[in-house]
Amino acid sequence: MNGVDQALGAVSRALDQLPSEFMKFLVPTAGTYNCRSVAGSSARSMHAYGAAIDLNVTHADYWRWSKNASAPIWENRISIEIVRTFEQHGFIWVGYWYHFDGMHFEYRPELLPDESRP
Ligand SMILES: [Zn+2]
Numbered sequence: 001m002n003g004v005d006q007a008l009g010a011v012s013r014a015l016d017q018l019p020s021e022f023m024k025f026l027v028p029t030a031g032t033y034n035c036r037s038v039a040g041s042s043a044r045s046m047h048a049y050g051a052a053i054d055l056n057v058t059h060a061d062y063w064r065w066s067k068n069a070s071a072p073i074w075e076n077r078i079s080i081e082i083v084r085t086f087e088q089h090g091f092i093w094v095g096y097w098y099h100f101d102g103m104h105f106e107y108r109p110e111l112l113p114d115e116s117r118p
Contacts, residue, residue, distance in 0.1 A: 004051050004107040007089045008032075014085045025078055030054035030103060039064065051107045055082075060103035061095075078102045087112065 015026055033050040037043060046052035054060075061075035076095050083093045090109030095102035 001050075002107070007091070007107055007109075008053065011086055011089045011091065014089070015082065018081060018085070022079060022082060025055055025059045025082055028056060030057045046106045046108075053105050054103040055105070057103055060101075062101050062103065063099045072099065074098075074100055076100070076102050 015022070032047065032053045034045070034047040036045050036048055038045045047054075055078070059077055061077060063069060063072035066072040066075060078093075078095055083095065086093060086105045090107055090112065091105040092108045092111055093102075094100065094104040094106065
């Protein structure tokens with residue numbers, strides 16, 4: 001729906017062009033479609049709509065896993081090249097947020113500035 005399949009395909013092809021050292025962040029993914037709520041919430045996750053993907057959890061940071069989850073201190077190991085690749089194809093990165101989730105990307109081109117839209 002809304003071209004998310006084509007956008008994710010374009011992201012995948014672009015990520016395949018990155019140097020091999022980036023693959024540890026990408027493979028294996030932690031999944032895309034999963035009909036569930038956001039962890040700790042009753043709100044429906046974007047995974048439930050098939051519009052989100054989680055990268056490799058082993059090399060990502062998540063506020064719920066931080067030392068002080070009640071006042072998380074931002075952490076990130078995902079490279080900016082990966083983030084920019086997703087953004088170029090209409091995905092937002094939840095690694096930017098106060099409640100950061102560095103593995104999580106959502107297809108939300110309407111939230112990106114016009115110059116970043118695919
Ligand atoms: Zn996710």
